[in-house]
Amino acid sequence: MNCPCCSNKLYTECCEPYHTKEKYAPTAEALMRSRFSAFAIPNGDYLMTTTLPAKRKFHTKEELQEWGEINQWIKLEIVNVTTINQVEFKAYYIDQDQNEQLHHELSVFQKMNDRWYYVSGTFQNDN
DSSP states (O other), X not given: OBOTTSSSSBGGGTTHHHHTTSSOOSSHHHHXXXXXXXXXXXXXXXXXXXXXXGGGGGOOHHHHHHHXXXXXXXXXXXXXXXXXXXXXXXXXXXXXXXXXXXXXXXXXXXXXXXXXXXXXXXXXXXX
């Protein structure tokens, strides 16, 4: 199976080793891709554990799992890796009402104890 993150690699050679905790994402971009794949599969546990511990109180594993389940994740486009810890991306998906959606975000990541974590994101305007 091709990896949902649109890397043109097999899932087993791309995001799966991160999802199974065999290894950790080496860069903010790799973590971003693995989180997109975790929404597509879905894997709420991975999404929660890759959120910065101080930010986890704003989410639940169940809500992250549900967000993955109710949407059909179509494509990830990395727009720009602006700094070592910022990734701008576009995630394309079909929502529960069968409407095509675009989630355009500038995400901030933090490396702590040799692991990358998602910190926060700012929606980007596509007008």
